[in-house]
Amino acid sequence: xxxxxxxxxxxxxxxxxxxTLSCSPISGHRSVSWYQQTPGQGLQFLFEYxxxxxxNKGNFPGRFSGRQFSNSRSExxxxxxxxxxxxxxxxxxxxxRPNTGELFFGEGSRLTVL
Amino acid sequence: QxxxxxxxxxxxxxxxxISIINCAYENTAFDYFPWYQQFPGKGxxxxxxxxxxxxxxxxxxxxxxxxxxxKQFSLHIMDSQPGDSATYFCAASLGGDYKLSFGAGxxxxxxx
Numbered sequence: 001x002x003x004x005x006x007x008x009x010x011x012x013x014x015x016x017x018x019x020t021l022s023c024s025p026i027s028g029h030r031s032v033s034w035y036q037q038t039p040g041q042g043l044q045f046l047f048e049y050x051x052x053x054x055x056n057k058g059n060f061p062g063r064f065s066g067r068q069f070s071n072s073r074s075e076x077x078x079x080x081x082x083x084x085x086x087x088x089x090x091x092x093x094x095x096x097r098p099n100t101g102e103l104f105f106g107e108g109s110r111l112t113v114l
Numbered sequence: 115q116x117x118x119x120x121x122x123x124x125x126x127x128x129x130x131x132i133s134i135i136n137c138a139y140e141n142t143a144f145d146y147f148p149w150y151q152q153f154p155g156k157g158x159x160x161x162x163x164x165x166x167x168x169x170x171x172x173x174x175x176x177x178x179x180x181x182x183x184x185k186q187f188s189l190h191i192m193d194s195q196p197g198d199s200a201t202y203f204c205a206a207s208l209g210g211d212y213k214l215s216f217g218a219g220x221x222x223x224x225x226x
Contacts, residue, residue, distance in 0.1 A: 004157070033212045043158070043203060043216035056213045090157050094212050101146045103212060105157030 004106035006091050012112045018079040021109045025072050025093030032074040037088040086113045120217025133191040135220045137204035144206040149189050152201045194224045
C-alpha cells in the first residue's frame with residue numbers, strides 16, 4: 001500500500017507570494033490533517049478535513065487555508081507569504097473506520113520563504 | 115500555549131542503556147497519548163500509544179508509563195540501539211479526533 005505522498009518536496013518562495021501544497025492520502029483514508037513543523041514551535045496542527053469538510057482547525061491566521069477533494073486528496077494554500085512561514089508542512093492521513101487515532105504522515109513539503 | 119510539555123530536549127545514551135523521556139499535559143480531557151518517532155528527512159511515525167484506562171503499555175523495547183493523577187506520561191526505551199537515534203514526540207488528543215497537541219520533541223542519540 002502506498003504511503004502518504006506530498007508534492008512538491010521542496011520549494012522556495014519570496015515574501016508576498018502564495019503557495020499551494022498537495023497531499024495524496026493512503027488509499028481508503030478519508031481524513032487528512034495538516035501540520036506545520038518548525039524548530040522553534042515544533043509540530044502545530046493546522047486543520048483536518050474529512051469527506052471534503054473541514055472538521056477541525058488550529059490557531060493559524062486566515063492566510064492558511066485548505067480543501068479536500070472527493071477522492072480525499074487535499075491541498076493547502078498559504079497566501080501573502082511571510083518569512084515566518086518557512087517550515088516543513090506535513091500532511092497526515094487517517095482512517096475513521098475504525099478510529100484508531102493513528103496519523104500516517106508523509107515526508108513533508110519544505111517551504112523556504114526569502 | 116504548549117499543552118504538552120516534553121523533557122529533556124536531547125539525550126545521549128550508550129548502546130544497551132535506557133532512554134527516558136517525560137511529558138506532562140494540562141488538559142484533563144485528553145484521552146489518547148501517542149508517541150511518534152521521526153528520522154531526519156522523514157515524517158513522524160507512530161511508535162506506541164496509550165489511553166488513560168491503563169497505567170503501562172509495552173511493545174518490544176518501548177514502554178509507556180502513564181500517571182493520570184499527576185498528568186504525566188513517559189517513554190522508556192530499553193536496550194537502546196544506534197537505530198533508535200531519532201527525535202521522539204509525545205502528543206495528546208481528545209475525543210478520538212486527529213487534532214494532536216505535540217510536545218517539543220526529544221532528540222535521542224545512541225552511541226555504539
